[in-house]
Amino acid sequence: MSPDRLKLYHSPASPNSRRVRIFLAEKGLTVPLVVIDLGKGEQHSEAYRAINPRRVVPTLVLEDGTAIGEVPAIMRYLDEAYPEKPLLGATPKDKGLIAMWERRAELEGFAAVMEGVRNKVPGLKRRAIAGPHDYEQIPALVERSKLRVKDFYADLDARLGEVRFVAGEEFSAADITALVTVDFAAKALGLPVPDEHSAIKRWYSEVASRPSAAA
Numbered sequence: 001m002s003p004d005r006l007k008l009y010h011s012p013a014s015p016n017s018r019r020v021r022i023f024l025a026e027k028g029l030t031v032p033l034v035v036i037d038l039g040k041g042e043q044h045s046e047a048y049r050a051i052n053p054r055r056v057v058p059t060l061v062l063e064d065g066t067a068i069g070e071v072p073a074i075m076r077y078l079d080e081a082y083p084e085k086p087l088l089g090a091t092p093k094d095k096g097l098i099a100m101w102e103r104r105a106e107l108e109g110f111a112a113v114m115e116g117v118r119n120k121v122p123g124l125k126r127r128a129i130a131g132p133h134d135y136e137q138i139p140a141l142v143e144r145s146k147l148r149v150k151d152f153y154a155d156l157d158a159r160l161g162e163v164r165f166v167a168g169e170e171f172s173a174a175d176i177t178a179l180v181t182v183d184f185a186a187k188a189l190g191l192p193v194p195d196e197h198s199a200i201k202r203w204y205s206e207v208a209s210r211p212s213a214a215a
């Protein structure tokens with residue numbers, strides 16, 4: 001299927017949407033984008049809920065109307081449908097390693113930042129977890145999230161002291177999730193990479209200067 005028959009519902013400021021936009025840019029795929037205005041609550045509209053009942057972006061819609069939500073699932077579809085320049089690995093070993101490192105970046109880094117932001121930002125009161133259900137903020141989680149992000153940075157620095165990219169010697173989806181995590185932590189939690197983490201700095205200057213990072 002030609003990528004211009006797909007549709008990506010996204011939000012320009014959403015870090016989860018950015019993970020998919022960078023993924024597409026790295027693969028050289030141009031997919032029509034449809035903006036969902038999260039500030040105006042468009043994710044809760046009847047029209048968008050018919051596309052993604054979880055009320056979150058991004059969502060990839062195929063030509064036959066099939067809607068795929070969840071960033072790793074969208075990445076999986078794109079890498080399988082457009083196998084040129086695989087970002088989730090080409091061999092069973094690489095696939096396993098990239099899935100492991102991407103998942104660690106998401107669970108230990110990205111999710112930790114998200115937890116801090118959602119429990120802190122006044123505009124997200126009663127919306128501490130994205131999705132169809134409302135949850136009150138728990139301010140204590142903000143401090144714990146900051147500790148988790150610091151630990152994530154220390155662990156990532158140790159890893160990048162051994163390898164060029166997060167999952168090994170090749171750029172992969174794990175770098176995309178880690179890059180978006182670092183930018184999100186700096187912007188939304190005021191937690192830039194500490195100066196002493198020289199391996200992250202070396203890696204960041206390489207991945208952030210790829211054209212895809214502007215996506």
Ligand SMILES: N[C@@H](CCC(=O)N[C@@H](CS)C(=O)NCC(=O)O)C(=O)O
Nearest residue numbers: 014015016056057058070071130131
């Ligand atoms: N697990 C989902 C998370 C998606 C998500 O949390 N998206 C946020 C934007 S980054 C969202 O749509 N938030 C809507 C809201 O806060 O109501 C994924 O991987 O796609």
